[in-house]
Amino acid sequence: MEKIQISLQATTPIVPGRTFVILRTCKKIDELTWVTWVEHLELEQSYLDPKLYNDLCCRGFAFGAERWVACLARSCERRSYHRSMSELALTHLKGQDLLDFEKRCVMMISKRMVRDFCLNIVPLCRQPDPTLCVPPPSLAFCYLKRQKSPNQDNPNEYVVFATTTFSVPHSPEFVLRILGDESRRHELDASGRIGRLADQVTCYTTGDDPMNKISVQANQSLGNNEVLLQETSVSPSGSLVVWSLLTKEPFELPRLGRVPQDFPLIGLSGVANSLQNTTTSSNTGGGSFITLGLQQVYCYTDLGPKLTEVVTKLMRDTINRIVAVLNSRKDQGM
Template identity: 30%
Template structure:
């Protein structure tokens, strides 16, 4: 028996793994010690290290691998025994059925009309006994995955949460009447946003599943400790109050395969954040474990995701105990920042009544490096969130948010749909950069703001507020019915999803840098659009990013205000616009959906659909021309899934730069603005990027940026 050393080189897990073949004497001595003590302490491992001339880490990993192997062997034996017993019971059942067919009544010589009640009762008793034995065996196996007996789990009501429809009671538990919450809002254009990704055919053995279960269990334990431990493990920044990981304390506390090894080529990003969200626990966990809902819940962060295989499913009709192998790409909304691509294990567990945890941890898949085109190698160490029921259903923060909703909607919501949850989010990355980061985003990424916990949590809060706003009755004279409001929100959500997906091309498409501008880079890519809800033909996506010395809030207010639109919209020929419909989308006044109509224009049949979204991590303003009949159909409640959309817009984020002045230090005095246009360039599938198209795109983006700078009195960009 031979085992990989796994730890003979401190940096072995960061590069190519090195293997050490143990001698027969070493294996014999380790096996004899394993029989006496499968879990040796540090003193015993040190003694074996000196005796066998092996590194203590090699001893530790040998015992760890041996325990895993023994566990897998026992599980295979249990499975074989269960299958054999199941086959035996099935054969007995068939034999009994055949015997019953041949039973002849001694009095009349015919088959009995019905079976003997006494025989039926005895058969049921025997079957119940076998089922009870099988349940006990399955429970013992399942207990290995969750770390405690099944009998200690809190009772779970067999509630079915539909993937397409949640009533208002799902949010507040009050069961009041009203329209259902159509979770198809989270599926706005899944077919057009989620591309077909090539994945290798993986053969996952029982041994692999056992190893995955061990990795996920250890990751869950580490996540819970990261959430529940404060100083000195977490350090709160004096400038912004952000919680970042103290790496020295982490090294002392955690002795695991994920502990950081000092390597100058590795950068650590670790942050933690807590906040209140409005969502039912079961619905929230269900969205986390459904990959399509997950993508639609975080469209600005998750560009692509796919469930490779469900390793284990939940128990008793819930998601607790579910373990999945997934592929994921996370993004920053800019063509200058490549996506982070990784395979990961996602494990969900109900810790106790009213407390859930979902953990993600990277998992190495064979030949995965050949698939990844990203110039950086990112490994996600145990990350995720802890979701806790709030006492009395609300908190001080929740009351402030409720008052804000009352103010903007005119409807009291506290006793109807609000269901407050405390969410603590942890993000922990190891990143090895293979290429330099673009200078505009270097500070934002190095400070951990681009992929940090704050961004995940603020995006989740905004998405949950969007659902809560759907429960409010129509707040526009042109949209009197709940169905019309739901249809308009679906249309806007599909527009935002399409916009976010266009920034990072799918299926290996690369951005091409267009020449002709020295002040900023314009990047473009072509893709063929064949989805029913999109214009048919070849679509050009073009983007450019600039820096402005203005806070992100000021830039966002400038873009979303219809009164300042003629100052930057080069396609409107400086014609003013008027807002004809308005849908509240969150507690912040900037979270809204608008329908705009151009004034002093001959195109009376064309309107502009716009959605603006803002949170503490950044904002987006997305807009798209839509013809009047389509808007009328959506407002009347018809399905908007097939209305063609080709959105453009802006993304705004803080620059992440540290500003020092006197005794105070602040982060993020400027803004990074990405301008994105999508243009249908040809109805022919073989179209190419012509010089005329390059000139048109350069002029379009260049004129837009120059007008933005002039309107905001910014003479310089970076």
């Protein structure tokens, strides 16, 4: 039995991160089976905000054991598919099948992309206003995080990550189906970097749910030198869709026997989606909370004090695109 202190952040910036003390033990049943047992502390009901994210908190999806179990099960499922999946062909990148080592590298790249998205969600450093609730898209507030770029050649270059959470009157299943569609990725891009994508989408599943998958497409708008990598992950606690533009270099490294580690993410975007408690007539199944995250690289000398304004406008434009796409698909009866 091991005593662990762990910090947990819901996939939204409007709920503060919380620290828990848990007891954990693991037991090996056989060569392929491990059992993990977790005991965690209970919280007084008064500690939780009565309105903000109340439904998820009370059901344990936001901070409790159900979310831990869901995340653990999803992680184990992804690993099992990694071990057992057949060879992946990125024919539009390589012209030939990838070997097992290359498949692991692709999953490693995608794992880093998802990790960066989750780590960059900017939580509140204080308890939220008790009168606050998850706002509609028009009132969504953007939270910004800025840090020096790892690019040593330009000391004025910054990486800015912005997050926001808003509610929509569509079911989580409908939102996932629309926002997880790789062929419509350019419709959500307000930066102008994602243009016409290759018709061929290389993808493979990472779980029993067919929506659990990683996909790769060539970004043909920029001379076919970049690819769009996307991972979609679904569990009982919600869904996550994260995508990023990458140069082809990380995909070429395995052929040279090298593991892709430090490589630039040319913009990073993602949406986390969870069920809200209210019911709605749109698409049935209740409404959804959507957390949008965008990462971009900016030169401070070019923007200066206008940096916040520029990033906020990009977020607002992206929110408007998401709402427009969801509404148009609803009107089409999808």
